[in-house]
Amino acid sequence: MTQPSFRTRDDVSAALPDDTARAWFDEALADAAAAAQAPPQAPSPYLAHPWELRFAAAGRHCGHDNADAVRALLLVEARAGLETLTRLYRHGSAAERRAVLRALPALVEGPHAVHLVEDALRSNxxxxxxxxxxxxxxxxxxxxxxxxxxxxxxxxxxxxxxxxxxxxxxxxxxxxxxxxxxxxxxxxxxxxxxxxxxxxxxxxxxxxxxxx
Structure with a gap:
């Protein structure tokens, strides 16, 4: 897979505004790593894994300037598959969609996520x-x-x-x-x-x- 173009974990952690944000970031990555190790489950429209809730809340806890990078790292740490990436993109804000797009090179082999790129290119x-x-x-x-x-x-x-x-x-x-x-x-x-x-x-x- 292509090397990701977003910031590393250490770079993001150093850019966070305070220890509270860094602790939240570390906990979010731990949640994502736990999800990557958990047995696969059928997606539910009513329940989201804790890391997905943190994915949505990244701007509030880490600052909007860091949110894209935090979200992209969460996706990689969780080893989000195409189904998860597509769902988060479809239901996410513009900021959440940007993170999905930035994480694609690290998570998707082949052209299977091109539909997400094409959708983004239809926007203004x-x-x-x-x-x-x-x-x-x-x-x-x-x-x-x-x-x-x-x-x-x-x-x-x-x-x-x-x-x-x-x-x-x-x-x-x-x-x-x-x-x-x-x-x-x-x-x-x-x-x-x-x-x-x-x-x-x-x-x-x-x-x-x-x-x-």
């Missing part, structure tokens, strides 16, 4: 889009969907530095170059600025950029 939440175009998308999105993800970033103002594997996937992609050129022409015709990132990714395709 820039932080969700930024999480969606991470290493899992780089490894598993089909070319057509990946090209549209790049355009979605340009359209919504998400910096292309967020797109994992951009240089590798854009290299020699003539179709991506065509789409970028068409998008630039549409914006120019409408009297709108062309995003600076567009020229950079067009260069990565190997195409000679025209005057944008």
């Amino acid at each position: 939440d820039t932080r969700l889009i930024s999480a969606a175009v991470g290493p899992y998308a780089a490894a598993h999105l089909e070319p057509h969907a990946w090209r549209h993800a790049v355009l979605k970033c340009l359209f919504t103002g998400v910096p292309l530095d967020a797109v994992a594997g951009l240089a590798q996937r854009a290299a020699g992609d003539g179709e991506l170059a065509r789409m970028l050129t068409d998008y630039a022409a549409e914006r120019t015709a409408a009297g709108r600025d062309v995003p600076d990132d567009l020229g950079r990714v067009l260069n990565l395709t190997g195409e000679e950029p025209k005057e944008l």
Whole structure:
């Protein structure tokens, strides 16, 4: 599996505001580890494992700046499977969905969770889009969907530095170059600025950029 791109346990613990938050974080990870060792149970719409309750409460106890990383680490510690990841994504807040997306490379082999990435890319939440175009998308999105993800970033103002594997996937992609050129022409015709990132990714395709 791809190495996770989020912060390590020690980094997160050091960033927490006080000992109370660190104690809560340690207990949450212990709950998640216990769940990973427990025999599998049929999911219930009425009962949630303690680590899942902590997953939802991470922002309140650890601070909103740390919540994404805390949640992603909980998912990994619990060894959350695709069914759990999908359920937490479907029923979660935008912040909880971001954590699921960031944890995918560490938890899901193959393209089985692409539907979650595609769902996030249909949103206009820039932080969700930024999480969606991470290493899992780089490894598993089909070319057509990946090209549209790049355009979605340009359209919504998400910096292309967020797109994992951009240089590798854009290299020699003539179709991506065509789409970028068409998008630039549409914006120019409408009297709108062309995003600076567009020229950079067009260069990565190997195409000679025209005057944008």
